[in-house]
Amino acid sequence: EIVLTQSPGTLSLSPGEGATLSCRASQSVSSTSLAWYQHKPGQAPRLLIYGASSRATGIPDRFSGSGSGTDFTLTISRLEPEDFAVYYCQQYGGSPPYTFGQGTKLEIK
Amino acid sequence: QVQFVQSGAEVKKPGASVKLSCEASGYTFTNFAMHWVRQAPGQRLEWMGWINAGNGNTRYSQKLQGRVTLSRDTSANTVYMELSSLRSEDTAVYYCARQSWYHFDHWGQGTLVTVSS
Numbered sequence: 001e002i003v004l005t006q007s008p009g010t011l012s013l014s015p016g017e018g019a020t021l022s023c024r025a026s027q028s029v030s031s032t033s034l035a036w037y038q039h040k041p042g043q044a045p046r047l048l049i050y051g052a053s054s055r056a057t058g059i060p061d062r063f064s065g066s067g068s069g070t071d072f073t074l075t076i077s078r079l080e081p082e083d084f085a086v087y088y089c090q091q092y093g094g095s096p097p098y099t100f101g102q103g104t105k106l107e108i109k
Numbered sequence: 110q111v112q113f114v115q116s117g118a119e120v121k122k123p124g125a126s127v128k129l130s131c132e133a134s135g136y137t138f139t140n141f142a143m144h145w146v147r148q149a150p151g152q153r154l155e156w157m158g159w160i161n162a163g164n165g166n167t168r169y170s171q172k173l174q175g176r177v178t179l180s181r182d183t184s185a186n187t188v189y190m191e192l193s194s195l196r197s198e199d200t201a202v203y204y205c206a207r208q209s210w211y212h213f214d215h216w217g218q219g220t221l222v223t224v225s226s
Binding site: 030032033035037042043044045046047050051056088090092095096097098099100101102103 | 113144146153154155156168170171172204206209210211212213214215216217218219
């Protein structure tokens, strides 16, 4: 099983600041199979980034993804109030074929 | 627009079974695979399995193999997830999600299943 470890567990920032979220894989992951999601309580998870760096439809350009191999990053520039949520990375490959990170909670400072 | 409507919350006793539904709209149902993902309290998201909505082929997580069954009704644009021999560890929010390449581009709102005696 490919284990994804996200850091930090919680990130406390103010609107207008930038955020950097990390996702580290226990073994190399194809960039095409790394995605990021935003999840707010009581809502459906929302796809933000796929293929490590491609923004999903309708996602603002303040969200960007990067990385390769075992280290991937989600960057949010200029935080908006609606960006405070939990963020998950997800990969495809291995067995089970899909695994998720434990999440990073982005909270208002 | 693409939308999924999941069935309502369930409370079950240990050993029972539960069958959840996920009705799709806004796209050609048979053109996409559908997955089920769950999240137990305080735990990470866990992939359970997928079904090819076109031909009905399925694949399940090894952890849940033998207890989980996915099915679909193409006339109703609905996928189903049945989980048997429920135990307390199955208490979770269950999501359906549509596959696009190697990720999930649209998700349902989730269904809470509580397993308690």
